[in-house]
Amino acid sequence: MALEVVRAGVRTTVQDLGRPGFAHLGVPRSGAADAGALRLANRLAGNSIDAAGLEILLGGVRLRATRAVTLAVTGAPCQIMVGDRFCDPGLPLAVPAGALVTIGPAVAGLRVYLAVGGGITVPQVLGSRSTDTLSGLGPDPVRDGDVLPIGPVTALPPGVDIAPYPPPAGSLRLRVWLGPRDDWFTSSALATLFAAEYRVSAETDRVGARLTGPALTRAVEGELPSEGLVLGAIQVPADGQPLIFLADHPTTGGYPVVGVVDPGDVDLLGQARPGTPVSFINARR
Known part of the structure; x- marks a missing residue:
């Protein structure tokens, strides 16, 4: 088949x-x-x-x-x-x-x-x-x-009338776990992260969702050696605009990661079109 x-x-x-x-x-x-x-x-x-x-x-x-x-x-x-x-x-x-x-x-x-x-x-x-x-x-x-x-069929499809699944949201509110490099950012930058509204930019693909909005200012200058990245990591390049890594993200990166989107919320970003508003809440609260 x-x-x-x-x-x-x-x-x-x-x-x-x-x-x-x-x-x-x-x-x-x-x-x-x-x-x-x-x-x-x-x-x-x-x-x-x-x-x-x-x-x-x-x-x-x-x-x-x-x-x-x-x-x-x-x-x-x-x-x-x-x-x-x-x-x-x-x-x-x-x-x-x-x-x-x-x-x-x-x-x-x-x-x-x-x-x-x-x-x-x-x-x-x-x-x-x-x-x-x-x-x-x-x-x-x-x-x-x-x-x-197509492989061999191993089971019959279930008898269902409808299988509810939430439609893509018009705006996203994502839970974030701070770290490992939140200490590289000023306290005002962390306050901005959880207070401001960002938007998904047109430069978004399976590798990551680039956001546009208020820049996050660093408390630590200089370069960071490349370190491991995970799904949902929020990396902040030199321009201060957050980048959230998705399914095809690299395994290492040299910009500081201010936090990680909760795994339960990453799928929402997979459906976010350019222009979608994004805000963050602290998962530890």
Whole structure:
């Protein structure tokens, strides 16, 4: 079984839950930018939650299945058609052999997730099928004409009427754990971090979400030796504008990290379009 890619859209990649555990080798985690949406799509398609699916930036994709399959679409809301039939997101969708599946433009958020029963079984690299856009590990981004292999179905899709999942938020309020380099910033800078409103800039991708807003001033001058980075780390370059690292972040960096976004909130950034307001709250309070 396979999915034939008729139209790949702006940027579509194969993603699972990533390849954690290799940071000491300089290999990023990667994986779905909105991991919760991919987990839900896999459950609806009858897969294990770590099966590989498609991460579709802003929609606009057409696929054809070579055999009858079950699909599920989650994440950014969009119009879905199977043949000439309109379908709902967040439900298992029965797709007959040869039918054209159309994923329309996302009306909110950034990333649509599509899971297929059996999962997409491109070759694994270090235990994952994820495309890492920073290091180049994993499969190439999906292109028109690609044929994506599908694994054997191991379970039936669940019998559900609806699977609620929060839509992309119009504004974000993110919990932050200060450190490890919050002592590199003035007390007024830390107060600004938790009082000001920032916005997601157009310079945002799977590597990180750049924010624009009040600059964070340093209390310590000079350079910092490169040190380890984690998902959600808020690095502050010389211009004082925060940069929040996402799925394809590097494993080390030389700018101070003022804090780390709580892991439970990182998925929200995976759906944040440029211009989305962002504010922070101290997770320790």
